[in-house]
Amino acid sequence: MDAPKQTSRLEAFSDGVFAIAITLLVLDLKVPEEPPLLDALLHQWPVYVAYLVSFLFILIMWMNHHRMFESIARVDSMFMLLNGLLLLGITVVPYPTSILSKYVLSDEQTVATAIYSGWFLLLAVCFNLMWRYASTDGRLLSEHDSELAAVITARYRWGIPSYFAAFALAFVWAPASLFLNAALAVFYAIPREIKLSPWKR
Amino acid sequence: MDAPKQTSRLEAFSDGVFAIAITLLVLDLKVPEEPPLLDALLHQWPVYVAYLVSFLFILIMWMNHHRMFESIARVDSMFMLLNGLLLLGITVVPYPTSILSKYVLSDEQTVATAIYSGWFLLLAVCFNLMWRYASTDGRLLSEHDSELAAVITARYRWGIPSYFAAFALAFVWAPASLFLNAALAVFYAIPREIKLSPWKR
Amino acid sequence: MDAPKQTSRLEAFSDGVFAIAITLLVLDLKVPEEPPLLDALLHQWPVYVAYLVSFLFILIMWMNHHRMFESIARVDSMFMLLNGLLLLGITVVPYPTSILSKYVLSDEQTVATAIYSGWFLLLAVCFNLMWRYASTDGRLLSEHDSELAAVITARYRWGIPSYFAAFALAFVWAPASLFLNAALAVFYAIPREIKLSPWKR
Amino acid sequence: MDAPKQTSRLEAFSDGVFAIAITLLVLDLKVPEEPPLLDALLHQWPVYVAYLVSFLFILIMWMNHHRMFESIARVDSMFMLLNGLLLLGITVVPYPTSILSKYVLSDEQTVATAIYSGWFLLLAVCFNLMWRYASTDGRLLSEHDSELAAVITARYRWGIPSYFAAFALAFVWAPASLFLNAALAVFYAIPREIKLSPWKR
Numbered sequence: 122m123d124a125p126k127q128t129s130r131l132e133a134f135s136d137g138v139f140a141i142a143i144t145l146l147v148l149d150l151k152v153p154e155e156p157p158l159l160d161a162l163l164h165q166w167p168v169y170v171a172y173l174v175s176f177l178f179i180l181i182m183w184m185n186h187h188r189m190f191e192s193i194a195r196v197d198s199m200f201m202l203l204n205g206l207l208l209l210g211i212t213v214v215p216y217p218t219s220i221l222s223k224y225v226l227s228d229e230q231t232v233a234t235a236i237y238s239g240w241f242l243l244l245a246v247c248f249n250l251m252w253r254y255a256s257t258d259g260r261l262l263s264e265h266d267s268e269l270a271a272v273i274t275a276r277y278r279w280g281i282p283s284y285f286a287a288f289a290l291a292f293v294w295a296p297a298s299l300f301l302n303a304a305l306a307v308f309y310a311i312p313r314e315i316k317l318s319p320w321k322r
Numbered sequence: 323m324d325a326p327k328q329t330s331r332l333e334a335f336s337d338g339v340f341a342i343a344i345t346l347l348v349l350d351l352k353v354p355e356e357p358p359l360l361d362a363l364l365h366q367w368p369v370y371v372a373y374l375v376s377f378l379f380i381l382i383m384w385m386n387h388h389r390m391f392e393s394i395a396r397v398d399s400m401f402m403l404l405n406g407l408l409l410l411g412i413t414v415v416p417y418p419t420s421i422l423s424k425y426v427l428s429d430e431q432t433v434a435t436a437i438y439s440g441w442f443l444l445l446a447v448c449f450n451l452m453w454r455y456a457s458t459d460g461r462l463l464s465e466h467d468s469e470l471a472a473v474i475t476a477r478y479r480w481g482i483p484s485y486f487a488a489f490a491l492a493f494v495w496a497p498a499s500l501f502l503n504a505a506l507a508v509f510y511a512i513p514r515e516i517k518l519s520p521w522k523r
Numbered sequence: 524m525d526a527p528k529q530t531s532r533l534e535a536f537s538d539g540v541f542a543i544a545i546t547l548l549v550l551d552l553k554v555p556e557e558p559p560l561l562d563a564l565l566h567q568w569p570v571y572v573a574y575l576v577s578f579l580f581i582l583i584m585w586m587n588h589h590r591m592f593e594s595i596a597r598v599d600s601m602f603m604l605l606n607g608l609l610l611l612g613i614t615v616v617p618y619p620t621s622i623l624s625k626y627v628l629s630d631e632q633t634v635a636t637a638i639y640s641g642w643f644l645l646l647a648v649c650f651n652l653m654w655r656y657a658s659t660d661g662r663l664l665s666e667h668d669s670e671l672a673a674v675i676t677a678r679y680r681w682g683i684p685s686y687f688a689a690f691a692l693a694f695v696w697a698p699a700s701l702f703l704n705a706a707l708a709v710f711y712a713i714p715r716e717i718k719l720s721p722w723k724r
Numbered sequence: 725m726d727a728p729k730q731t732s733r734l735e736a737f738s739d740g741v742f743a744i745a746i747t748l749l750v751l752d753l754k755v756p757e758e759p760p761l762l763d764a765l766l767h768q769w770p771v772y773v774a775y776l777v778s779f780l781f782i783l784i785m786w787m788n789h790h791r792m793f794e795s796i797a798r799v800d801s802m803f804m805l806l807n808g809l810l811l812l813g814i815t816v817v818p819y820p821t822s823i824l825s826k827y828v829l830s831d832e833q834t835v836a837t838a839i840y841s842g843w844f845l846l847l848a849v850c851f852n853l854m855w856r857y858a859s860t861d862g863r864l865l866s867e868h869d870s871e872l873a874a875v876i877t878a879r880y881r882w883g884i885p886s887y888f889a890a891f892a893l894a895f896v897w898a899p900a901s902l903f904l905n906a907a908l909a910v911f912y913a914i915p916r917e918i919k920l921s922p923w924k925r
């Protein structure tokens with residue numbers, strides 16, 4: 122009786138933070154000060170790309186957070202703290218997004234791209250830590266199936282090398298790093314009912 | 323048991339995004355820097371009109387989202403993704419609203435109005451896609467009544483030509499486009515209990 | 524079964540809008556650009572007073588909204604629309620608050636105070652309309668007690684002349700209008716369990 | 725039946741305010757105007773420290789708010805008002821945070837640090853008032869265990885001298901005050917399952 126209440130309020134708070142962070146991204150879209158309007162808007166294309174990638178990233182994080190909580194029956198203070206760290210990272214996303222959209226076409230392209238990709242890498246690590254903590258020995262899961270948990274762990278772990286590759290690419294050729302980030306966002310956004318079905322019952 | 327939980331968290335997240343986007347519109351209302359205050363405020367009338375139309379648009383989108391979910395019993399990943407696209411569009415609304423209110427009285431009136439109306443058209447298309455996906459063969463509906471679903475589909479589809487007309491009018495005479503947008507907002511805001519009653523039981 | 528679901532999502536959306544509007548007020552508190560810091564902060568006292576009055580006003584509106592919904596069992600489209608109008612008014616509150624705090628110590632004091640008080644008056648009217656619509660013939664109430672409904676109606680109606688008085692005072696002596704607004708906020712914030720008990724069961 | 729509904733909506737509203745306030749902190753992170761980007765970002769370190777401490781502070785406040793409501797079965801108007809005061813304080817947190825991060829490296833370090841620490845002290849007092857009001861004679865608790873309530877009261881009370889010490893230190897040596905604030909945030913963030921277990925069942 123107690124546990125579901127704990128979970129539901131933690132989910133509600135997390136949903137609020139995700140929803141606000143994803144909506145605050147719009148503050149980065151600036152109305153051009155000078156006409157011609159259409160040229161000025163088209164000239165801002167890096168802002169739109171950064172907006173889109175960050176929106177998809179937060180959305181996918183939320184979708185996976187949502188799915189993770191379907192398996193979770195209890196929370197403890199350590200898990201709340203790990204969740205808090207994830208939320209800290211999510212609320213900050215508009216910041217590297219602004220940095221990227223301001224500097225992506227400048228000489229500082231490499232630094233801006235590395236910060237952007239690096240932040241996503243940190244969030245992928247954080248998300249994995251949450252799942253590992255919750256799933257080890259079925260600590261917080263509603264029903265323990267160690268084989269299944271291992272499958273999910275393996276799937277989540279893919280996020281870390283992928284985002285690490287995007288981070289490393291920033292130092293080689295920044296556009297490739299951004300392209301990989303966009304591709305990852307699209308890839309993770311594509312529904313994968315079939316793969317998920319054994320897990321989601 | 324699982325499905326309602328999924329729906330309720332998706333609704334909660336969507337409600338959060340709608341609520342934040344509708345509230346962030348206020349950031350577009352700027353306090354005049356220079357007196358006389360009353361003149362400066364009255365001079366800003368396009369800002370208020372844009373605020374009002376966008377507020378009503380988001381509110382009506384929310385009301386229809388709310389109604390759609392009354393018929394929906396399940397969600398899958400594709401539906402979550404379509405819902406994510408709709409939310410992407412909703413969070414961006416403050417941006418074309420700012421563009422409109424800044425440029426509606428300038429030479430760039432046509433471009434600003436076309437962007438504003440065009441965005442609403444995209445959202446109407448997106449909303450229709452969601453309903454079509456959910457209702458085809460009763461995929462996600464709580465109980466399938468193909469005749470009824472067709473009626474609703476037809477009703478929702480009216481949104482697309484209406485907003486397309488508003489978009490096209492922007493290139494002919496911008497004030498007419500804005501007037502049509504305002505009229506659509508008011509029209510859709512007017513309660514239609516009678517027409518809805520067969521559907522809503 | 525259907526009705527409570529409708530109410531709960533309307534409440535959740537409204538809560539979100541109230542919560543965001545009340546939090547966005549903080550954006551009006553500006554960090555002084557120039558030292559000495561303490562003097563600069565103290566010099567901003569009208570900003571803090573406006574913040575406090577507006578915060579209390581939105582909080583009390585939320586508390587009363589909360590109480591009203593305890594008696595309401597159903598919603599219809601007209602009620603959702605009236606609620607939407609109230610939310611429109613609530614989301615705008617940060618705007619007259621900014622106007623007041625910027626102009627209260629200038630020559631435009633009267634205009635700024637009249638706009639501020641006038642907005643609160645409009646919201647009091649809007650809130651009354653909602654209650655009147657919901658309570659007439661017990662239209663949306665969970666159980667109809669026409670005598671009790673009349674008592675509540677009378678109590679709510681007090682808000683209109685009070686806020687009208689504050690509005691009118693703005694044209695006579697602005698500080699008195701602001702003082703009345705602050706007093707009303709404090710007065711309505713004071714718990715009134717005893718008076719409420721017959722109504723709240 | 726009535727009471728849980730009251731509590732849940734108060735919790736939902738509070739969750740919304742906490743979630744928004746914690747997310748609005750990001751607006752304080754400014755993208756550097758001038759390259760070199762990395763130097764400019766590193767130069768902003770006080771902004772990040774202030775962000776982190778404030779984020780943890782709000783997160784911990786939310787976690788304790790969450791825990792407090794697990795013991796609370798009813799709310800009354802006075803409690804709603806005290807909760808409103810706490811929320812007022814929480815929504816303002818981004819403001820002293822901005823003040824601190826702007827002035828911490830200037831001559832005004834002492835004033836900025838005192839304002840920052842003083843605000844946290846006020847919030848600790850406010851939180852204690854809420855708990856004292858709710859727990860005295862088990863007024864709003866789900867089940868009354870006066871000994872247990874006294875234990876919790878004692879534990880919460882530690883917050884007041886701790887934050888008072890941080891406030892007082894600001895006048896002696898500002899860095900020590902900030903370090904204590906950070907240490908308190910980390911200390912309260914560390915899970916304390918064992919100590920809590922008697923209380924949380």
